Amino acid sequence: MDKAERKLALTHEQLMSIEKPARYTGGEPNSVMKDSWRLRFAMCFPDVYEIGMSHLGQQILYGLMNSYEDVWCERVFSPWTDLDALMRREHIPLFALESQDPLKDFDFIGLTLQYEMCYVNILQILELSGLALRAADREDSDPVIIGGGPCVFNTEPIADFFDIFYIGEGESCYRELFDLYLKCRDEGLSKREFLIKATAIEGMYVPCLYDVEYDEKGRLKAMYPNTPGVPEKVRKTIVKDLDGVYYPTAPVVPFIQAAQDRAVLEVMRGCIRGCRFCQAGQIYKPVRRRSPETLLRYARELIDNTGYDVISLSSLSTSDYPELKELLEGLISFCSERKINISLPSLRIDAFSLDVMNKVQDVKKNSLTFAPEAGSPRMRNVINKGLAKEDILNGAELAFRGGWNRVKLYFMLGLPGEEEEDIRAIAELCNDIAMLYYDTVPKEERKGRVNITASSSFFVPKPFTAFQWAPMDRKENFLEKAAFTKRCVREQLNQKSISYHYHDSGTTIIEGVLARGDRRLSAAIEAVYRKGAVFDAWTETFSYERWIEAFEETGTDYGDYIYRERPADELFPWDYLDCGVTKAYLYREWQRAKEAVVTPNCRDRCAGCGCTGYGVGICVGK
């Protein structure tokens, strides 16, 4: 097909009346056009193009599905508010970027759920597509709505809007699901019959096939399959061998500047660290990695296929990649020859990493980042963040000697068991780092003042973490704590070198509710959407008050989801899901957190989380 002849869903005048029309015109390098297919899949990222195109997971599934001859996978992003208004006004149905065809014509609409604050955008996509919001109200001829991504580890607040949730890693079971779908379609089976059969595939959760009951206090009492043959538990599906699985070495390269405009090498999945607040650390277990040879081959292919001038290493903790030195040596030699920069996020700051950064990065001596997450050593034990103050100070000292003079620090406020002294310790740590600079760098070598930026977010307990039982701080406490942190910073000797920022507390509360809420929340989500909520992840469009009104109107006791410590025997809405780590392990970790006892990382000693059941990766010594 001649791409220059490609049709567009929007007219010239419509395109010229909105911001960044190239968000909606498709046709980027490596995007896939097809003339024939048996199954069409619309892969939606419910946020703007620039955010969605930066997401590796979508590139993986897009490439994988298009590698199937009988499947055409296309991309969809949330239309920004300007196009949203235009589409409603002129009755234009939401379309996919490649074919520019309406979403209603597709067999599947897949929505990736990367953060809770995108939930209202799911409804925007469904409504603009001309589909009923709730699965129960949709027709057999409507596309199958399937959700995936990290938020499926508590599907229940959005369960009513979806037909299926795919729990786990997309590479493993989509082919099986498509084969089943095509077979059911050929046999003329109903959507419901297809969905029941789909539950036999690992990782497939069909919410309408489960009933829930609540007790007199309104808390979850039971959840069970309502249809024969449907399993009680849904097990997360994973990729067994990362070296053998599909990898997108020819990802779609956006024309317009995306948030992360670079080639990405996914080094590892999972994390050995076991930080108690971190959901990613648990749900992506067990730890698996790609070999340096595979990664170096991918790096060359990526550059040849994309023309990017930056390669970024991606994982939850790249410093824990055992062959890091070997990988970086290979990358450095290839990249310096091709004039390519290497970007190394999530790398612990030590002599090795500083040396590497000196070699590979566009060294304007940009700021260095530390994520102590908590200010005091006791609090860091509570969250199991094995980062000692000495490690931070040693790293900072090396960096200062190496010519850096800007340091960024990330903290959380509102962690379980937090005391005033823990918060004060945030300010003191910042001050100590500033002092270290003046002690380390002689006056004549200083380029102005050292610049320390501390940011704090407010802690949100997430499912499948040790803190899933923990209460969340109240909104007013968050603000008081932020104000207190600010006061403490101002009391420091080097306060002029420290700047402090904190995140919005309203967003945090809503995120907390959506993270650990249950099926009844769908009423509130629909209500807030009807009041005009869209792009909640953006401060310019988010409204806390609108959410509180929606909770009130739908009789949602939102505080019950977040403010109380949940008892040991409480049934969680996500308990039907087996993600590898057991509830018993997480509860042990919750108790150890209360005693501020550290648990060793899983390379040093197995903590018995339950993931050995998968029999892969680090659990079997790989």
Add this chain to the structure above:
Amino acid sequence: MSVSARIKFGRRGPVRYLGHLDMMRYFQRCVMKCSLEAVYSEGFHPHQLLSFAYPLGVSMETDGDYADLVMKDGADAGKVKEALNSVMHEGIYVREVRILGEGTLNAMASVAAADYELFVSAEEGLQEAASRILAEKELFTAGDGKKKPKDIRPGILELRAEGSRLFMKLLSGSALNVRPADVFEGMKTYLPEESKCTLIRRLEIYGTKDGKYVPLIEM
């Protein structure tokens, strides 16, 4: 030693909605993809020495726009064209490449005039409007809070209608730069109210040589 390759390119179809910076990024990536022997700048962040003659506005098509790329000595025009076209797609394509002689003014500094083709929704009154504009001594742009109205009439070198299309040769560059949309805006006074321009296509960019307008590829 290095040489400059002058690249004449076209852009048609849906890619016309890209902005100028998007086009620059796209070209840089194409150069990277086909491993052209580009010369990089010195310094911490080496980048290609690639410059465009004249930014293409969002939604404008072109049959004759230009970019100069500094390359290692010995670059072959035919091979550069072939290599770039092997990695380009979607209606952006290289039409011609020429290795410039030493001392040739760069493309951006050379721009003196450009030809345009405008697609108009209706044929009615188009020729008449063109004649009227040409008959006038001055034509002021509307201007807004930031920009003062300016007289663009001296910069309209040619203007004629062919069916529902308009052809214009307009002065470009630092002295007086005339945008085709402004000329059409001025013509609207004499056109039916619903008349709209649906597509602007640049046809050629000229420099001056011996007092004549010459396409940049021949400079």
